[in-house]
Amino acid sequence: MKKIVFLIVCFVLIASLAQAQCDVTEYTNKCAERLKPQGYKYLKSYKLDFLNGSKKQIMYSYVFSNNTTYRITLANGDKDNKGLFVTLLDSEKKPVASSYLEKEKKYMPAIDIKCTRTGIYYLAYSVNEGKDFCGSSVIGFKR
């Protein structure tokens, strides 16, 4: 009887942990802070919930404007953003920039892009290592 009750309690605890929500408040604030030093103004934020790894990529699109510099910042539970990166694609979905430096195996917390042509761009977020499947990204701009 003791064993059965103990197993039930364990099951309930494990089930509740598995359903833990992706709360990005802290990450969004961290991203927003990264805009300040170089004078970028906040534009928008994206919640990145990869559903415990079942989602491989999250894609958003945004119309970037000519003559404007954008900063795309990222944050997850790891202090070095390990695993989380963004690839910026142009209107034809060709890669323009990435926050992952393949050679150095480094995950940058932000990338800056000077837009030279107004149009729709795609932000493709991915997690390629680790088990941190919850994050946030904030875009800022300056002229």
Next chain:
Amino acid sequence: MKKIIVAFLLSVCLLSCGDKDNSNTEVKKDQEKKQEVKKDFKADFDVLNAMPDPIEIVDLVKSTGIDYDNSLLNKPENTEKYNSEYKMALNMGVYTVDLGYTNLHNKTQDAIKHLDATKKMTDGLKVSQFFDFEKIKSITQEGKDLNQLIITTGIGLDKMRQGLEDEKRSETITLIVAGGWLEAIYLATQVAEKSDRKELKEKIADQKIVINELIKMFEANKATSKHLADIYEDFKKINDAFANISVKNEEGKEVQVKMSKEDFDKLNQAIKEVRNKVIS
């Protein structure tokens, strides 16, 4: 003793799961009700989220150096006129852009008035919970940290968008976006009358992409209600005014904006008329 502890833990877990189930069922029923009412309006959230944020336009307007002019803004007292969800949603968009304009110009008193107006609209639309109005008001009154003000307001707007999307309140979010865009382009065209900044004319011409998408959304939903049919016709006037306006932007070459004075005046007039109708 062990039996008591385990039994206690078990009962706590089972009780909290039960409560969560009941509250989840109630929330689900509420959401289903809202979905039944609102699901007629079809919106493409990917397209809505891709639209440029009005703050980019307002920031450019500020950078022209043209003096601040609060007569351009929607009067905060006008909130008394907005009783329908449709009018509140449009004017919530309008007031948030006006709020951005006052903040960027460091006009604290006007900013507080427009913040109050925005809050009234959010209360009416039942989206106030997404904003930390106390914090926004406090930062505005201090007048020191514009960056933090934009961040706090922006985070609230994003949470609201996500919340409305989760609740499938497609019409409300579309009208907020449309109202905000309309006010931003209105401010841009009013200032462009006094400024010969090339970037401002280019930014105005670029809005052809946005109005195109808004028109598609309103056209797909114009049969839903009379006010949506009206707004479709109104935005169509603005879209028609963009007919001869274009931007040619080739890699490595200077941007060419095709917008004659007649085209600009026609566009300006159409925007003014529609905007004045929205805020009336």
